[in-house]
Amino acid sequence: MNESVILLSIPGLRETDVARMTRLREMTAGGEIADLEPGFPCVTCPVQAAMTTGARPREHGVVGNGFYWRDQRRVEMWTAPSGCVERPRIWDVLRQRDPACSSAAWFAMHLKQCQVDFACTPAPIHNPDGSESLWCYTRPTELYGELRDALGHFPLIHYWGPMAGAKSTAWIVDSAVRAARAWRPRFFYIYLPHLEYAAQRTGPDSPEAVAAVDELDGLLGKLEAGFSDAYSPGRLLWLVAGEYAITPVAHVSYPNRVLREAGLLAVRETDDGEELDFEASRAFAMVDHQFSHVYAADAATARRVAEIFARHEGIDEVLVGPDLARYGLDHPRSGEVVLVSRPDSWQAYYWWLDDARAPRYARTVDIHRKPGYDPVELHFDPPTRSIPLDAALVRGSHGAPARDAAQRTVLIASEPGLFPRPLMTDTDVYSVVLGRFHP
Numbered sequence: 001m002n003e004s005v006i007l008l009s010i011p012g013l014r015e016t017d018v019a020r021m022t023r024l025r026e027m028t029a030g031g032e033i034a035d036l037e038p039g040f041p042c043v044t045c046p047v048q049a050a051m052t053t054g055a056r057p058r059e060h061g062v063v064g065n066g067f068y069w070r071d072q073r074r075v076e077m078w079t080a081p082s083g084c085v086e087r088p089r090i091w092d093v094l095r096q097r098d099p100a101c102s103s104a105a106w107f108a109m110h111l112k113q114c115q116v117d118f119a120c121t122p123a124p125i126h127n128p129d130g131s132e133s134l135w136c137y138t139r140p141t142e143l144y145g146e147l148r149d150a151l152g153h154f155p156l157i158h159y160w161g162p163m164a165g166a167k168s169t170a171w172i173v174d175s176a177v178r179a180a181r182a183w184r185p186r187f188f189y190i191y192l193p194h195l196e197y198a199a200q201r202t203g204p205d206s207p208e209a210v211a212a213v214d215e216l217d218g219l220l221g222k223l224e225a226g227f228s229d230a231y232s233p234g235r236l237l238w239l240v241a242g243e244y245a246i247t248p249v250a251h252v253s254y255p256n257r258v259l260r261e262a263g264l265l266a267v268r269e270t271d272d273g274e275e276l277d278f279e280a281s282r283a284f285a286m287v288d289h290q291f292s293h294v295y296a297a298d299a300a301t302a303r304r305v306a307e308i309f310a311r312h313e314g315i316d317e318v319l320v321g322p323d324l325a326r327y328g329l330d331h332p333r334s335g336e337v338v339l340v341s342r343p344d345s346w347q348a349y350y351w352w353l354d355d356a357r358a359p360r361y362a363r364t365v366d367i368h369r370k371p372g373y374d375p376v377e378l379h380f381d382p383p384t385r386s387i388p389l390d391a392a393l394v395r396g397s398h399g400a401p402a403r404d405a406a407q408r409t410v411l412i413a414s415e416p417g418l419f420p421r422p423l424m425t426d427t428d429v430y431s432v433v434l435g436r437f438h439p
Helices: 022-027 044-053 090-097 143-151 166-183 194-202 207-231 255-261 299-309 322-326 426-434
Strands: 003-009 032-037 066-069 074-077 103-106 118-122 136-139 187-191 235-241 251-253 267-270 273-276 283-288 291-296 315-320 337-341 345-347 409-413 423-425
Touching: 003 044, 003 207, 003 426, 022 207, 044 090, 044 426, 066 283, 090 103, 090 187, 090 426, 103 166, 118 143, 118 166, 136 143, 143 166, 166 187, 166 194, 166 207, 194 207, 207 235, 235 426, 255 283, 255 291, 255 299, 283 299, 283 345, 291 299, 299 315, 299 337, 315 322, 337 345, 409 426, 423 426
Parallel strands: 003 187, 003 235, 032 423, 103 118, 103 187, 251 345
Antiparallel strands: 032 409, 066 074, 118 136, 235 409, 267 273, 283 291, 291 337, 315 337
16 A cells, blocks of 8 residues: 555644634544543653654653753753654654655654654754854755755744744745655654644633634645645545643742742852852752753752642642652653642743843743743743743643643544544554554
8 A cells, every 4th residue: 555644743733723724624534533642741852752652751761841961960952862762763663664664754853863764853053153043954964955945944033932933834834845745755744833832822712822723724735735746646644643732821830949949959140140050959940831850969858849849839749759650750861859730830940039130041032041941932022122031921831741631632633443542642643653554
């Protein structure tokens, strides 16, 4: 059977969204839909690792959107290479089974230095003067130059930050169609993040979020038309995975400020403001949407941290010791304590007690230097022409365990009979994809 599998990874896609997405329904007509329950942590990198490896964090090692490398006393957000995923991914398995079975991965996390046949993901060049030059990591290497000449540079400014919007997703769609026409890979993974932006900025049910659903649906129609033409007369199986749901939030907590006030977190003064001092701190939190890894100097400090947050507003669970194993987070990269927010709350990375002492990069879009995820970067303060230091602006978040229907998304297939249960998990996606390729 001359079939190719196209897996679309669309965070924030809900069943209520699908109901208004005409193009998506046409693309998957005659197929089936199931609820998708993401594993904890319900954030981008761990969920994508789960979908592409079929494993939990204890096995694939991706415990969040960033890592604290203890031996280097260094935080790395969003930039870790492919090698940080400790299990083979779908494209690795397919290559092992059949070297002639080609795969492509578009904008997936942890793609740099991967061994997928065809790849594209943002990789801006950091210049000595502190500026950035637009670029993407691609396989083959010369591919980005060809895409740039045909489509212009990838619009990174529209991929994240105050100007995040449909232009970046449109570029992903156009470049993926070009790759499909050139190589017709048997498996094609495409990450389309457009629903993230408005849902976090103004809330998942805001008029802006509804408009984003309509925009994405139009782009999916373009993707489907382009791929149908590129693969003709072959057969396409479309799989659409919602990754995780974004829930409304009305509260924010600040774990690092709490740890500082308890005398456990240390800072150092610099010309650019207060910096978190990893080496001198007894404990600090690496925050990530609705959870954080707290790295503690020893067991006694971990117990104290757990006691401090046991009844803290906005924190639903404090995981320590055996509790980490319940969620598959018993991995050396995890913090000694993991703080989990309520579904209506999230966690900000701020450690300063006076905004005048915030580091300079706190007011910029800087996803790599901040030791934690900062959705406030989606906002802009015109009077100061900078990112505001007001975490209460964020209206949607995700990451907490998906315990009810509002925290689930959808898994859709363009053919029936692929889902053995009405409630699927992110790790099931791996098996569904590989089930279409004979060993």
